[in-house]
Amino acid sequence: MFKTSHGRDALGFLAMAVTLLLIHTLVRDHFYRSVLLQAIIFAVAATGMTLLVGFAGQISLGQNAFMAMGAYGFAYQVQKFGLHPLFALGLATLLPTVVAYAIARPILRLSGHYLALATLALGSAGYIFASRWTDVTGGLDPGILDLPKFTLVSAWGGDQFFPLAALCLMLVTGLSLVLVHSAIGRSLHAIHTSELVAACSGIQVERTKAAIFALAAGCAGLSGALYALFMRSFNASSFSIMISIELLMMVIVGSLSTVWGSLIGALLVTLLPHALEHFESAKLFVYGTIMTLVVMFMPNGLASSLYGSLRQLVTAGRKA
Numbered sequence: 001m002f003k004t005s006h007g008r009d010a011l012g013f014l015a016m017a018v019t020l021l022l023i024h025t026l027v028r029d030h031f032y033r034s035v036l037l038q039a040i041i042f043a044v045a046a047t048g049m050t051l052l053v054g055f056a057g058q059i060s061l062g063q064n065a066f067m068a069m070g071a072y073g074f075a076y077q078v079q080k081f082g083l084h085p086l087f088a089l090g091l092a093t094l095l096p097t098v099v100a101y102a103i104a105r106p107i108l109r110l111s112g113h114y115l116a117l118a119t120l121a122l123g124s125a126g127y128i129f130a131s132r133w134t135d136v137t138g139g140l141d142p143g144i145l146d147l148p149k150f151t152l153v154s155a156w157g158g159d160q161f162f163p164l165a166a167l168c169l170m171l172v173t174g175l176s177l178v179l180v181h182s183a184i185g186r187s188l189h190a191i192h193t194s195e196l197v198a199a200c201s202g203i204q205v206e207r208t209k210a211a212i213f214a215l216a217a218g219c220a221g222l223s224g225a226l227y228a229l230f231m232r233s234f235n236a237s238s239f240s241i242m243i244s245i246e247l248l249m250m251v252i253v254g255s256l257s258t259v260w261g262s263l264i265g266a267l268l269v270t271l272l273p274h275a276l277e278h279f280e281s282a283k284l285f286v287y288g289t290i291m292t293l294v295v296m297f298m299p300n301g302l303a304s305s306l307y308g309s310l311r312q313l314v315t316a317g318r319k320a
Helices: 006-026 030-055 063-080 085-108 112-132 161-180 183-193 195-200 205-231 241-254 260-275 280-297 301-319
Strands: none
Touching: 006 030, 006 161, 030 063, 030 161, 030 183, 030 205, 030 241, 030 260, 063 085, 063 112, 063 205, 063 241, 085 112, 085 205, 112 241, 161 183, 161 205, 183 195, 183 205, 195 205, 241 260, 241 280, 241 301, 260 280, 260 301
C-alpha cells in the first residue's frame, strides 16, 4: 500500500514543477487562475493531512484551527509589526507547529472516534477564538482588512504570488516524499499497522506521532498564511470546521496511500463548488455521493486507482 519507487516520485515531482510553470505562463484568465491558486493553497494543508491520516493513521478534524493560527499570525505580524511577508510566512508556519507539538501527546493518546471528537473540539475552539478575539482577529465583522499585495521585487511586475504559492507546494511535497521514503516513513507505516508492534520494535511511538501531528499543523499554518496573503481581506468564517472536513475529503478522495493523492483531491474538491454554483442545495448531496462512491469502488483513492488502471493498460498493451 505504501510502497512507491523513488524514480516514479522524482518523475512526478518534475512533472508537477513543469505543470505549475505552464499554468503560471499560460493561464491568464483571472477566474481560472484564482481557482487554481486556491487548489494549490489547500493542497499544502492536504499534503500534511495525508501524512497524518494516510501514513500515521491519526485522524484530525482540527486543522482549521491551525490554518487560522497561520492566517491571523501572518496578518498580525505584517500589519502590527511591519514584517516582510516572507519572514511573516515563516513565523506563521512555526506558530501552529509549536502549539501542535505541545498539545499532541495528550490528544494522541486517544484513538478512533475519541481522537476525532478531541480534534473536532480543537477545531471548534479555534473557530470560537477567531470569532470572539476581536482585538487580534477582528472577529466575523470586519475581520482582517487590506493586507498588502505580495511583491518580492517591484521591478518584475506581474503576479508574484503564484510563484510563491507554487514554491511552497513544491517544498511541502518534496519534504513529504523524502519523509515517506526515509526511516520516518517506515516508522509511520509501522505505527499505522500496529502501535504495539511498532513500540516493541523500538520505535518511539508517542514522539513520532507528535512530530507528524506538528508537521501537519505546520502545513496547515503555511496554507492559512498563504490564504491570508492571497485573499488580503478575510474573517473568522473562512476557518470554520467545514475547512477540516473538506481537507479530510481531499485526502480520502485523492488517496490515503500516496502524497500525490492530496494534490488530486485538493484540485477536485476546490473545483466542485464552482462547478455546482448554480445548484447550491445539491452541494452536500454531491459531496456525499462522491465520498460514498470513492470509498466503495476506489478504497485507495482516485490517485492510486487511476495509476493502477493506467498501469494495467500499459501492461496489456505490451502483451498485445
